[in-house]
Amino acid sequence: MATVDECRAALTKLVAQFDEIGEEDRAKHVVERTVSCRITDLGLMFHGRLHHGGLDPFTEGPPADGKPADVKVTIASDDLIALVDGELDLARALLGGRVKIDASFGDLLRLRRLL
Template sequence: MASADECRQALHDLADRLDAHAQTRGRLDFDRSLACRVTDLGTAFHGRLQDGRLTGITDGDDPQAKIALSAASDDLIALVQGRLDVTRAVASRQVQIKANPFDLIKLRKLL
C-alpha cells in the first residue's frame, strides 16, 4: 500500500506530464474540477483540469467536483506511471471515474 505522500507526488508528476504535453499539442478547451479519492487510505485530493493541465492540487475532497476518480493507492500510482491501462482499469473496476460522458471523451484526449 502506497502512502498519502506517494499518491500526492504521483498527482504532481501527472500534472508535470500533462503540462509538458499541453505545450506540444496545443490548447484543449477543457475546464473542470477534479477529485481524486484514494479508497484504501481514506484520503482525497482535488484540483482543476484547465486547458489540458492539472493545476491547484491540494489535500481534501471536493464533493462538488465535475470529475471524480476513485482508486486504491497502488492502482493510482500504477495508473499515473503508465503501468496500468486506464481502459482496462475502469472496465475491471480497479479505477472508477464519474464524469459527464462528454467530459470522458475529452479526458481521453489528455491521456
C-alpha cells in the same frame, strides 16, 4: 498499499505529465473542470482544477467551496501509482473496476484523448 506521500508524489507527477501536453491539444480537448481523486484504501481526497493552462496542483481534502467536483476519480493507492507510472492501462483499469470515473460523457471523451 502506498503511502500518503507516494500518492502526493504520483499526483504531482500527473500534473507534470499534463504540462507536457501541447498547447494545441489542450486547447482542443480541455474544458475547465474541477477534479477530485478519492484514494479508497487511505480514506483520502485530493482535488484540483483542469484548465487550458494545464492541471493545477492537487490539494488534500475537499474543495474550499464545498461544491462537488465535475470529474470524480476513485482509485486505490497502488493503482494510482501504477496508472501514473504507465504500468496500468486506464481502459483496462476502468473495465476491471480498479478505477472509477464519475463524469459526463463529453468529459470522458475529452479525457480519453488526453490520457
